[in-house]
Amino acid sequence: MNGIDVAGKTVLVTGGAQGIGRAIAERFAAYGARVAIADVNEEAGAALARTLAEAGREAxxxxxxxxxxxxxxxxxxEVRAKLGAADVLVNNAGIFPRADLMGTDEAFWERIMGINLKGAYLMCQAFVPGMIERGGGSIVNIGSTHARSGDPAAMAYAVSKxxxxxxxxxxxxxxAKHGIRVNCVQPGWVASEGETSRLRATGTDPDKLFAEASSRLPMGRIQTGEDIADGVLFMASGLSSQVTGQVLTVDGGLSLR
Ligand SMILES: NC(=O)c1ccc[n+]([C@@H]2O[C@H](COP(=O)([O-])OP(=O)(O)OC[C@H]3O[C@@H](n4cnc5c(N)ncnc54)[C@H](O)[C@@H]3O)[C@@H](O)[C@H]2O)c1
Known part of the structure; x- marks a missing residue:
């Protein structure tokens, strides 16, 4: 298996209704994959599936x-019945509210861990048996550079990632013995819908902040969902057939010291 061999494959993207997940779903669909989008946002998720179907994609x-x-x-x-067992699972659904140690109560901690960490584990447990039956597959977990930077103002989030x-x-x-590869793609900073509305809720002008941050980044800009989607496509396809257990950081050099 080599190259971008995702045409005809069944690809499941969690949190695919908007933001980075949406860009990932669109990227795989553009390469001919059959895309399943799982999300709590029914309106946006269903609208995306309709748009992809109208463009002739299976979604x-x-x-x-x-x-x-x-x-x-x-x-x-449902995915197995309608599209067949998944070849690729992208665990992208995530939330990123910020709080330090003393601002983190039990419910806050459990909510972040429940979605960002337990969600990925539950998804793997549910989808791996189908991959084993198929003789292989690829799982891509979306992490964050917070995993390494350890920002104290986003304590539970950093721990979850x-x-x-x-x-x-x-x-x-x-x-690996089942031919299943598992990798992680770590975005740096993406102007997604979720991040933009989080900033607005704190009274910050996202466009101003993103422009300032871009000027400080080694590669000159914050990332787009499409930048992350390209990393996921690499990790999910035959382009990385001998890569497993690895982290690909897509952050424009943010984490360079
Ligand atoms: N935006 C960034 O700068 C950035 C940086 C690093 C990592 N990430 C990670 O990328 C992923 C996507 O983030 P984004 O910026 O696109 O966010 P976003 O808020 O724009 O999109 C997240 C999507 O996940 C869905 N979702 C939330 N909880 C869910 C649940 N319990 N079950 C199913 N779906 C759920 C939301 O409805 C939404 O469609 C997250 O895991 C996030 O931690 C984002």
Whole structure:
């Protein structure tokens, strides 16, 4: 398996209704994959599936909260029935509210871990059996550079994304014998819908902040969803057939010291 061999493959993207996940779903669809979008945002997810279908792509939207075992199991059954067992799973759904240690109460911690970490584990558990039956597959977990920078003002988020790297490496070792690769793509800073509305809610002008940040970045700009989608396409396709348990950082040089 070599090259960008995703045409005809079934690709599931969680959190695919908007932002980075949407760019990933669109990228795979453009390369001929059959794309399933799982999200809690029914309106945007269904609209994206319709747009892709109108453009002649095969696309399915399923409402699913990745932190809920029953919903993840329902998603796996529906995708299998309608598009066949998934060849590629992209665990992208995530939330990024910010708080330091003393500002993090138990409910806040559990909500972040439930979606960002438990969601990825539940999804892998639900979709790996189909990949084993198919004789292989590829899982790409979306992490964050916060995993390494350890920003104290985003304590639980940084911990959840650090654990996503550990999950990636642990699963990669265990699943290699089934031909399943597991990798992580770490975005730096992306002007997604979620990030833009988070900034607006704190009274920050996102455009001004993104422009200032861009001028400080080694590569001269913050990232787009499409930048991240290209990294995911690499990690999911035959272009990386001997890469597993690894982290690809797509951050325009943000993490360089
Ligand atoms: N935007 C950034 O700068 C940035 C940087 C590093 C990492 N990331 C990571 O990239 C991923 C996508 O972020 P984004 O910026 O596109 O965010 P976003 O808020 O624009 O999109 C996230 C999507 O996930 C969905 N979602 C949220 N909770 C869900 C749940 N429980 N089940 C299913 N879907 C759910 C939302 O409805 C939304 O469609 C996240 O994992 C995030 O942590 C983002």
């Amino acid at each position: 399915l939207f399923v409402r699913c909260d990745v932190s809920r075992l029953d919903e993840v199991r329902g998603l796996a059954s 650090g654990a996503v790297v550990t999950l990636t490496r642990n699963l990669a070792k265990g699943l």
